[in-house]
Amino acid sequence: MLQQYMEAIEKSNIISRTDTDGIITFVNDEFCKISGFTKDELIGKNHNIVRHPDVPASAFKLLWDTIKNKQTYKSTVKNLSKDGSTFYVNTTVTPILDKDDNIVEYIAIRYDVTKEVLLKKELEKKEYELEQLNESLEIRVKEQTQQLQELNQTLELRVQEEIIKNEEKQKVMFWQSRLASLGQMLANIAHQWRQPLTELSLATFNIKKAAINKNDEDVKKFYAESKDIIKNMSNTIDDFTNFFKPNKQKKYFYLKDSVNESLSILKKIIKRENIIIETNFMNIEVLGVPNELSQVIINLIQNSKDAFNQNNIEEKVIKITTSKEDRCAIIKIEDNAGGISEENIDKIFEPYFTTKHSSSGTGLGLFMSKMICEQAFNGTILVERNKDGLTIIIKIPLESANG
Numbered sequence: 001m002l003q004q005y006m007e008a009i010e011k012s013n014i015i016s017r018t019d020t021d022g023i024i025t026f027v028n029d030e031f032c033k034i035s036g037f038t039k040d041e042l043i044g045k046n047h048n049i050v051r052h053p054d055v056p057a058s059a060f061k062l063l064w065d066t067i068k069n070k071q072t073y074k075s076t077v078k079n080l081s082k083d084g085s086t087f088y089v090n091t092t093v094t095p096i097l098d099k100d101d102n103i104v105e106y107i108a109i110r111y112d113v114t115k116e117v118l119l120k121k122e123l124e125k126k127e128y129e130l131e132q133l134n135e136s137l138e139i140r141v142k143e144q145t146q147q148l149q150e151l152n153q154t155l156e157l158r159v160q161e162e163i164i165k166n167e168e169k170q171k172v173m174f175w176q177s178r179l180a181s182l183g184q185m186l187a188n189i190a191h192q193w194r195q196p197l198t199e200l201s202l203a204t205f206n207i208k209k210a211a212i213n214k215n216d217e218d219v220k221k222f223y224a225e226s227k228d229i230i231k232n233m234s235n236t237i238d239d240f241t242n243f244f245k246p247n248k249q250k251k252y253f254y255l256k257d258s259v260n261e262s263l264s265i266l267k268k269i270i271k272r273e274n275i276i277i278e279t280n281f282m283n284i285e286v287l288g289v290p291n292e293l294s295q296v297i298i299n300l301i302q303n304s305k306d307a308f309n310q311n312n313i314e315e316k317v318i319k320i321t322t323s324k325e326d327r328c329a330i331i332k333i334e335d336n337a338g339g340i341s342e343e344n345i346d347k348i349f350e351p352y353f354t355t356k357h358s359s360s361g362t363g364l365g366l367f368m369s370k371m372i373c374e375q376a377f378n379g380t381i382l383v384e385r386n387k388d389g390l391t392i393i394i395k396i397p398l399e400s401a402n403g
């Protein structure tokens, strides 16, 4: 029975016996297998032949103190095999006593836990790495959060700056477009004056001739004619100065009056360019600054005129209608000037978008028109294609205009 127990233990464990000085007296096959030594190499040697240099002396002292004290020592021990590799064994060392209670030898029974220990170590390493990672992650999250907060603050500041810049830009654009239309107006005045100036110089020449000939009748006639011409010229100036008066008072006015005002200012150009204007007006009153709406209509007619020229249109027609629809006043300006390409139609209300040479277009006309429609009249402006050109549609809500 005992023999069978012994065999069972021997087969499943790593066993060695030493004398009281630690000299090996017995090892089993398992011991040889794990340590790489043969039985001959082991028997008679001190047990420290498998001692690993990493194990501190204090551990051995504890072992010897324990077993010399007739106690059983239990520990996981790191050992060195013959080929220099490491193995771990879970060791139990028991002193064997004789009948007088004296230690005769020590028996050590172990089993291999190398895999478990290495796994545990690997696990610990991974846990440590994970902890480190976690820590650095936390630090990075903190850093990122701070950066984000800072970014947020500077962003807010920058948004504010941009808003201010934008407002300034709008002002500049407004004045640019005002200057541009002022330039157009001056060109118009010059144009409208050209003919009367010629007439006037002819009239003064005639006065001079009549004076030399002492023809009183003619002097009177040509003097009266000159006066008329001068009055007309003066009226032209009045028209334009009225138009440019910074009169921002809102009032109720008829859409058709505002449109007619624009047409009268552009009448010379319309005539020179052979543009046929067809109108169909409904009596609609809106609230706002009439000059501003006239400014919009002028911009639109000028654009049609430019498109007529660009596309060499022979029969130039602009239809202007005013009507009511869903409690809104609608102004439609429809030309047959050839329209605009698909890719550009969405851009025409953008500031500085122009297809014209820089000397003839700033690209602000429609942008300003949109601003006026939206801000001064609470309305909308949009563009549509028609069969032969573009139609611009202005919608002004009547409630808000009357409110």
Ligand SMILES: Nc1ncnc2c1ncn2[C@@H]1O[C@H](COP(=O)(O)OP(=O)(O)OP(=O)(O)O)[C@@H](O)[C@H]1O
Pocket: 180, 299, 303, 304, 307, 335, 337, 338, 339, 340, 348, 349, 353, 354, 355, 356, 360, 361, 362, 363, 364, 365, 366, 367, 389, 390
């Ligand atoms: N009736 C139209 N037919 C064809 N294209 C048009 C018409 N109206 C506007 N466009 C296009 O839209 C662009 C932008 O018009 P917008 O009035 O804003 O600027 P612009 O006429 O080029 O310059 P500005 O009016 O400042 O002198 C024009 O350059 C033109 O290409």
Ligand SMILES: [Mg+2]
Pocket: 299, 302, 303, 361, 364, 365, 366
């Ligand atoms: Mg324009």
